[in-house]
Amino acid sequence: MLSRVADALFWTSRYLERAEHLARVLDVGFHLELDLHGVLAGGREQETAAVIGIAQIGITQFGSAPFAGRPEGAESEDTSLYDWLSFDLNNPGSIMTCIQHARTNARSVRGTIAPAVWRELNKLYWQIRDADFMARARESPHDFFGAVETGCHLFQGLCDTTMTHDEGWQFIQLGKFLERADLTLRLLDVKSRQLQQLTDPVDLPIANLQWAAVLKSCLAYEAYQRLYISRVEPECVIEFLLTHALFPRSVRFCLEEAAKVLTLLEGPTPVGDGKAERLLGRALSDLRFLDLDEILREGLHPFLTRAARMCAQASAAIQEQYALIA
Amino acid sequence: MRLLDQPSPNAAPSPGGLLRSYSQGAAYDEMFDRTGSPRDHYEVLCRRLQHISPEEFWRRKTMTDLSMRQDGVGFTVYRQEEGIERIWPMDPVPRIIPAAEWEGIEQGLVQRLTALNLFLNDIYHEQRILHDRVLDARPIYEAAFFRPEFMDAVVPRGIYVHVCGTDLIRDRDGRYVVLEDNARTPSGVSYMLHNRQVLKRVFPQLFEQYDVRATDDYPAALRDVLQHIAPAGAADPTVVLLTPGIFNSAYFEHSFLAQRMGIELVEGRDLLIDQNRVFMRTTRGLKRVDVIYRRIDDDFLDPLTFRPESSLGVPGLVNAYRSGNVALANSIGTGVADDKGVYPFVPAMIRYYLKQDPILPNVETFRAAEASQRSHILANLDHLVVKKVNESGGYGMLIGPASTAAQRAEFRGLIQANPRDYIAQPTIQLSTHPTFVDGRLEGRHVDCRPFILCGEKIVVVPGALTRVALPRGSLVVNSSQGGGSKDTWVLAN
Numbered sequence: 001m002l003s004r005v006a007d008a009l010f011w012t013s014r015y016l017e018r019a020e021h022l023a024r025v026l027d028v029g030f031h032l033e034l035d036l037h038g039v040l041a042g043g044r045e046q047e048t049a050a051v052i053g054i055a056q057i058g059i060t061q062f063g064s065a066p067f068a069g070r071p072e073g074a075e076s077e078d079t080s081l082y083d084w085l086s087f088d089l090n091n092p093g094s095i096m097t098c099i100q101h102a103r104t105n106a107r108s109v110r111g112t113i114a115p116a117v118w119r120e121l122n123k124l125y126w127q128i129r130d131a132d133f134m135a136r137a138r139e140s141p142h143d144f145f146g147a148v149e150t151g152c153h154l155f156q157g158l159c160d161t162t163m164t165h166d167e168g169w170q171f172i173q174l175g176k177f178l179e180r181a182d183l184t185l186r187l188l189d190v191k192s193r194q195l196q197q198l199t200d201p202v203d204l205p206i207a208n209l210q211w212a213a214v215l216k217s218c219l220a221y222e223a224y225q226r227l228y229i230s231r232v233e234p235e236c237v238i239e240f241l242l243t244h245a246l247f248p249r250s251v252r253f254c255l256e257e258a259a260k261v262l263t264l265l266e267g268p269t270p271v272g273d274g275k276a277e278r279l280l281g282r283a284l285s286d287l288r289f290l291d292l293d294e295i296l297r298e299g300l301h302p303f304l305t306r307a308a309r310m311c312a313q314a315s316a317a318i319q320e321q322y323a324l325i326a
Numbered sequence: 327m328r329l330l331d332q333p334s335p336n337a338a339p340s341p342g343g344l345l346r347s348y349s350q351g352a353a354y355d356e357m358f359d360r361t362g363s364p365r366d367h368y369e370v371l372c373r374r375l376q377h378i379s380p381e382e383f384w385r386r387k388t389m390t391d392l393s394m395r396q397d398g399v400g401f402t403v404y405r406q407e408e409g410i411e412r413i414w415p416m417d418p419v420p421r422i423i424p425a426a427e428w429e430g431i432e433q434g435l436v437q438r439l440t441a442l443n444l445f446l447n448d449i450y451h452e453q454r455i456l457h458d459r460v461l462d463a464r465p466i467y468e469a470a471f472f473r474p475e476f477m478d479a480v481v482p483r484g485i486y487v488h489v490c491g492t493d494l495i496r497d498r499d500g501r502y503v504v505l506e507d508n509a510r511t512p513s514g515v516s517y518m519l520h521n522r523q524v525l526k527r528v529f530p531q532l533f534e535q536y537d538v539r540a541t542d543d544y545p546a547a548l549r550d551v552l553q554h555i556a557p558a559g560a561a562d563p564t565v566v567l568l569t570p571g572i573f574n575s576a577y578f579e580h581s582f583l584a585q586r587m588g589i590e591l592v593e594g595r596d597l598l599i600d601q602n603r604v605f606m607r608t609t610r611g612l613k614r615v616d617v618i619y620r621r622i623d624d625d626f627l628d629p630l631t632f633r634p635e636s637s638l639g640v641p642g643l644v645n646a647y648r649s650g651n652v653a654l655a656n657s658i659g660t661g662v663a664d665d666k667g668v669y670p671f672v673p674a675m676i677r678y679y680l681k682q683d684p685i686l687p688n689v690e691t692f693r694a695a696e697a698s699q700r701s702h703i704l705a706n707l708d709h710l711v712v713k714k715v716n717e718s719g720g721y722g723m724l725i726g727p728a729s730t731a732a733q734r735a736e737f738r739g740l741i742q743a744n745p746r747d748y749i750a751q752p753t754i755q756l757s758t759h760p761t762f763v764d765g766r767l768e769g770r771h772v773d774c775r776p777f778i779l780c781g782e783k784i785v786v787v788p789g790a791l792t793r794v795a796l797p798r799g800s801l802v803v804n805s806s807q808g809g810g811s812k813d814t815w816v817l818a819n
Contacts, residue, residue, distance in 0.1 A: 002596050003607045107398065108572050111585035115397070122398045167609060271610075322609040 007324035013175030019098035020152035027145035124151030181254035276317035353755035434686030446486035471661020516579035541789035545586035551781030563616035599642030666715035
C-alpha cells in the first residue's frame with residue numbers, strides 16, 4: 001500500500017476518534033453544567049475551564065497547529081465557547097476542524113475505502129456544515145453532538161464490515177486505538193487534577209456527579225455500574241478506565257488492540273526495528289501490573305503523562321517505519 | 327440563425343403535466359419531430375413522462391442531487407482563491423440513441439481515432455503528411471501541444487492516444503458532426519457511468535421496455551488497454567493512475583476510475599525515478615510501476631523536461647518513458663492532434679492515411695490564419711463562433727449572435743493581432759432535449775461525448791456523456807459554465 005494512503009487512513013481515523021470524543025465530552029459537560037448550577041456556586045466556571053483543558057490538550061499534542069488561544073469573550077459566554085469548540089474552523093481542535101481534516105484525508109484516498117464508508121463521512125460533513133443544522137444545533141447541542149458521534153461510529157462500523165482487514169484497515173485501527181488511549185489518558189489527567197480538592201464529605205454529591213460524568217464521557221457509566229455496585233468512587237473510576245481488560249475505551253484495551261494490529265501489520269517476518277512494539281509493550285506492562293495505591297501515592301499525573309508520552313512515541317515510530325512521513 | 331428558441335408554428339398539441347406547452351426552436355429536437363410527435367425511440371419514454379406529475383418529478387430530481395452530493399460526485403471550480411466544490415447536476419430525462427444511429431457513430435469514431443493515431447505516429451517520425459503537402463507544417467509547429475522534444479520517440483505498441491473523448495453535436499437536420507476531439511486527458515467518463523447508477527436508483531421505471539446497453543464495462547476495457555501497453559517483460563504489470571490530487575477539478579473521476587479498475591491512485595510525490603525506472607513509495611518499500619494512466623497534462627508531467635516549477639509530476643519521468651521502462655497513457659504530445667488549429671485538417675488525414683471518406687463530418691471551419699478566410703470571419707463576426715485555438719473548457723470564445731458590439735470589437739482586435747490563434751465556425755444550434763427546468767420540461771441544448779479506447783483494437787463503450795446547457799438558449803455545455811449532464815442510452819435494437 002502507498003505510504004501516503006496509509007498515512008491518510010491513519011489520520012482520518014484519528015481525527016474522527018478525536019471529533020467523536022470531543023463531541024461526547026461537550027455533550028456530557030453541557031448536561032453536567034445544568035446539574036451543577038443548582039449545587040455549587042462557581043461550578044460552571046470550573047467546568048468550563050476543564051472542558052477547555054480537555055479540548056486544548058488534544059490539539060497541542062499532535063502539533064497540527066499551534067494552539068490559537070480562546071477567542072475574546074468566550075470566558076463569559078457559554079454559547080460562543082461551545083461555538084468555538086464545535087464549529088470554529090479557526091480552532092485547530094474544534095469538532096468541525098477535525099471532521100474537515102478527516103474528510104480531506106479520506107477524500108485523498110477515496111479509491112481505497114469502500115464507497116459506503118466515504119459516503120457516510122461525506123454525509124456527516126455536509127450535514128454539520130448545513131446552515132440550518134448549525135442553527136438548530138445552537139438551540140439543542142445534543143442533536144449536533146449526537147450526529148457527530150453517530151457519524152463517527154458509522155465510519156468505524158462500516159470500515160469493519162466492508163473493508164478487507166488488511167493493511168488499510170489495520171492503519172485505521174491503529175489510528176483509532178492510539179488516539180482513543182491518548183484521549184482517555186488526557187481526560188483522566190485533567191479531571192483528576194480538577195477534582196482532587198473535593199475531599200470534604202460535603203462535596204461528595206458534586207464529586208459523584210463529576211466522576212459519573214468522566215465515565216459518561218468514555219461511554220463507561222453503565223459498564224462501570226455493572227462492575228461496582230457502590231457509588232462512583234474516584235479510585236475505581238481511574239482503575240476501570242486505565243486497566244480494564246475488556247472495556248473498549250480503557251487505556252489497556254486500546255493499547256492491547258493497537259499491539260495486536262501492529263503484529264498483524266508486521267506480518268510473519270518483521271523488517272523494522274520493533275520500536276513501536278517495544279514502547280506499546282512497556283506501556284502495557286505498566287497497566288497490566290498496575291498498583292493503584294502506589295501510583296496515587298507517587299502521583300497520578302506523572303504516571304499518566306508517561307503513558308501518554310509512550311503512546312505518542314509509538315505513534316511516531318509507526319509513522320517512521322512505514323514511511324508515513326515523506 | 328436565431329439563437330433563442332422561438333415557439334414553432336408546429337408546436338405539439340399541449341399534453342398535460344411535465345410536457346405541457348413544450349416548444350421547439352429552430353434546432354433539431356432529440357425527442358420530437360417537426361410536427362411535434364415523439365420520435366419512435368422516445369415514444370415510450372414520452373408516454374411515461376406524461377404520467378409523472380411535476381411534483382413527483384421534482385421529488386426525484388431532488389433525490390438525484392442529494393445522491394450526487396453525498397457520493398461527492400463533483401468538480402471543483404476555481405473562481406476566487408478558494409476552490410468551491412460543486413456537484414454537477416444531472417438531469418433525469420435520459421437521452422436516447424437508437425442502435426442504427428449508434429452504429430454510424432461508432433464506425434465514424436473508430437475511423438477517426440485510427441487516423442489520429444496514424445497522424446501522430448507520422449508527425450513524430452517521418453512527417454510524410456507534411457512532405458506530401460497534405461497539411462501545412464505551420465499549424466503543426468505552432469500548435470501549443472506539439473512536443474519537438476518527442477520527435478522519433480518509440481511509444482509502446484505505436485499507440486499515442488489510448489483514451490479519446492470526441493465531442494459530437496447535431497445540426498439542424500439531426501446530422502452528427504464532430505465539434506472537437508479531446509486527445510490529451512479527456513474527462514467525463516465517470517459521469518457517464520455514475521449517471522446511469524443514479525438514474526437506475528432514482529427512476530427505475532424509466533428503464534421499463536427499453537433495452538439499454540450497459541456501460542459498466544468501461545473500467546475493465548480501459549484496464550485491458552493499459553495492460554496491453556505494458557513494457558515487455560512485465561508479466562503482471564503494475565498499473566497506476568496518476569492524479570494531480572484532490573484539488574483538481576476531475577479528482578472525483580480519478581478516484582472513481584482507480585477504484586473501479588482496482589489500481590492505485592498515485593500523486594507525483596508517491597513516485598520516484600531510479601535509473602530510468604519508476605517506483606512508488608509503499609509501506610513495504612519501493613515498488614516498480616509499469617504503466618501510468620496519467621491525468622496530468624504534459625506541461626506538469628516532469629519538471630526536468632517541461633515546466634520546471636511544477637510539483638505535480640515526477641522528475642525524470644519523461645526519460646523513463648523514452649527508455650521504454652514505463653508506459654504512459656495517453657502518450658506525450660498528443661495535444662497536436664486535438665489542437666483547434668489542426669482540427670480542420672482531420673478529414674484530410676482520414677483520406678490520406680485510410681483512403682476513406684470521413685464517416686463523421688467536421689463542422690465547417692474558417693482559419694483566421696488564411697487571409698481570405700480571415701476577411702470572411704471579420705465580416706461575419708455576428709454570425710460566427712470564434713475560438714482561440716489553444717483554449718478549452720468554453721473559455722476564450724465569442725458566440726457571435728449572442729455577443730455585444732464591444733465583445734466583437736475586442737475579438738476583431740485579437741484576431742487581427744494574432745490571426746493564427748483563432749478559428750471560426752458557423753453558429754450551430756446544437757440539438758435540444760427536454761430538460762427539467764422550473765417544474766416542467768423545456769428544450770435545452772445538448773452535445774454528446776463518447777469515449778473511445780485504443781489498445782489491441784479500438785473500442786467504443788456504448789454510451790456517452792451528454793452535456794446540457796441549462797440556461798435557456800445557451801450553447802455552452804461545459805461544466806465550468808453552468809452545464810449539467812444526462813444519462814445517455816444506447817439502445818440494443
